[in-house]
Amino acid sequence: xxxxxxxxxxxxxxxxxxxxxxxxxxxxxxxxxxxxxxxxxxxxxxxxxxxxxxxxxxxxxxxxxxxxxxxxxxxxxxxxxxxxxxxxxxxxxxxxxxxxxxxxxxxxxxxxxxxxxxxxxxx
Amino acid sequence: xxxxxxxxxxxxxxxxxxxxxxxxxxxxxxxxxxxxxxxxxxxxxxxxxxxxxxxxxxxxxxxxxxxxxxxxxxxxxxxxxxxxxxxxxxxxxxxxxxxxxxxxxxxxxxxxxxxxxxxxxxx
Numbered sequence: 001x002x003x004x005x006x007x008x009x010x011x012x013x014x015x016x017x018x019x020x021x022x023x024x025x026x027x028x029x030x031x032x033x034x035x036x037x038x039x040x041x042x043x044x045x046x047x048x049x050x051x052x053x054x055x056x057x058x059x060x061x062x063x064x065x066x067x068x069x070x071x072x073x074x075x076x077x078x079x080x081x082x083x084x085x086x087x088x089x090x091x092x093x094x095x096x097x098x099x100x101x102x103x104x105x106x107x108x109x110x111x112x113x114x115x116x117x118x119x120x121x122x123x
Numbered sequence: 124x125x126x127x128x129x130x131x132x133x134x135x136x137x138x139x140x141x142x143x144x145x146x147x148x149x150x151x152x153x154x155x156x157x158x159x160x161x162x163x164x165x166x167x168x169x170x171x172x173x174x175x176x177x178x179x180x181x182x183x184x185x186x187x188x189x190x191x192x193x194x195x196x197x198x199x200x201x202x203x204x205x206x207x208x209x210x211x212x213x214x215x216x217x218x219x220x221x222x223x224x225x226x227x228x229x230x231x232x233x234x235x236x237x238x239x240x241x242x243x244x245x246x
Contacts, residue, residue, distance in 0.1 A: 011230070012237045014206045021144065021188060065144060066187040080203035083137045107134070114135045 014081065017059030018102055022048065022077040025067035033119070035067070036074035040089075044075055048094045052102070060102055073117045085113035137204065140182030141225055145171065145200040148190035156242070158190075159197035163212075167198055171217045175225070183225055196240045208236035 022045040026037035042064075049062045070076050070085070078085045079101065086101075086108065088094045093111055100106045145168040149160035165187075172185045193199050193208070201208045202224060209224075209231065211217045216234055223229045 009232070011205060011207050012235070015193070015201075015208060015236075015238075016206075019201070019203070019206075021186070061192065063144070063191065064189040068186065069184065070138070078138075078142070080142070081206050082134060083139075083142075083204050084134055085138060107132075109132070112135070113138075115138075 016061045018057075018061070019080045020048070020052075020060065020062045020077055020102075021065040021068070021080070022062065023066075023068040023070075023074060024064040025071070027071070033071040034074065035071055036076055039074045041075035041077075044077075044088055044091070044094055047091045048077075048098070051095065051098055055098060055103065057098070057102055070113060070117065070119065072119050073113055076113065085117075086111045087113055139184045141180075141184070142203045143171070143175075143183065143185045143200055143225075144188040144191070144203070145185065146189075146191040146193075146197060147187040148194070150194070156194040157197065158194055159199055162197045164198035164200075167200075167211055167214070167217055170214045171200075171221070174218065174221055178221060178226065180221070180225055193236065193240065193242065195242050196236055199236065208240075209234045210236055 022041055023036035024041050024045055025035050027033065027035035045064050052060055052062050068076050068078060073087050076085060076087055086097055088097060088111055096108050100108050145164055146159035147164050147168055148158050150156065150158035168187050175183055175185050191199050191201060196210050199208060199210055209220055211220060211234055219231050220234065223231050
C-alpha cells in the first residue's frame with residue numbers, strides 16, 4: 001500500500017475578502033510609458049478609500065501600491081484574490097467598480113484590462 | 124424548462140502568477156501600533172525585489188504597498204492570489220519565502236500570519 005501523503009495544513013482564511021491595490025507610481029514628466037500618478041491615480045485612490053468606507057464595505061481594503069507595470073493603461077488597479085484589473089478614469093468609474101464588483105460580486109467589462117493589454121517589449 | 128442562465132465571460136487569465144505586496148507604511152516614531160517601515164520593511168522590500176530578479180522568477184511581481192493594517196505584526200507582506208501573509212524580519216527570511224513559497228509552491232509556516240494575528244480593537 002502506498003504511504004498516505006502528508007497533507008500540508010490549509011492556509012489561514014483570507015484576512016480581507018477583497019484587497020484592492022491602486023497604482024500610484026509617478027514617473028518623471030515626459031517618460032514614454034507615462035505613469036498612473038501622472039494620469040490622476042492618487043485622486044482616484046483617495047476617492048475610492050473614502051467611498052469604500054462610506055459604503056461600509058466589510059472585508060474590503062483599498063491600498064496604494066508601487067508600479068504595477070501596466071503603465072500604458074493607467075490609472076490601473078487590481079482586485080485580489082480574483083486578480084481582476086481595471087482602468088478607472090473618473091470617480092464615476094470608481095463608483096461603478098465599487099457597486100458592481102465589490103458590492104455585487106459582478107464585473108465591469110468596459111473598464112477591465114485583458115490579456116491583450118500588455119506593455120510593448122523593453123528595448 | 125428553465126431558461127439557461129446567461130454565463131458571465133470568464134475573467135482574463137492572471138497577469139502575474141504571484142503578486143507580492145510588502146507594506147512600507149511609516150508612522151511617526153512612538154505611535155502605539157508601530158509600523159512596518161519603522162521595523163525595516165523598506166530594506167526587505169529592496170532585497171526581495173533584487174533577489175526575485177536575480178533568481179529569474181517568471182510571473183512574480185514584488186511591489187510596495189501602503190498600510191496593510193496588520194501593523195503590530197510587521198514587517199508584513201501578502202502574496203496573492205493565495206492571500207498568504209508573512210512577517211519576515213531578515214533577508215534570510217525573505218530568501219526562505221522566495222525559495223519555499225514562490226519557487227517551490229510551498230509554505231513557510233514559522234513566518235506566516237494566521238487568523239489569530241489581529242490588531243487590538245480600535246478605541
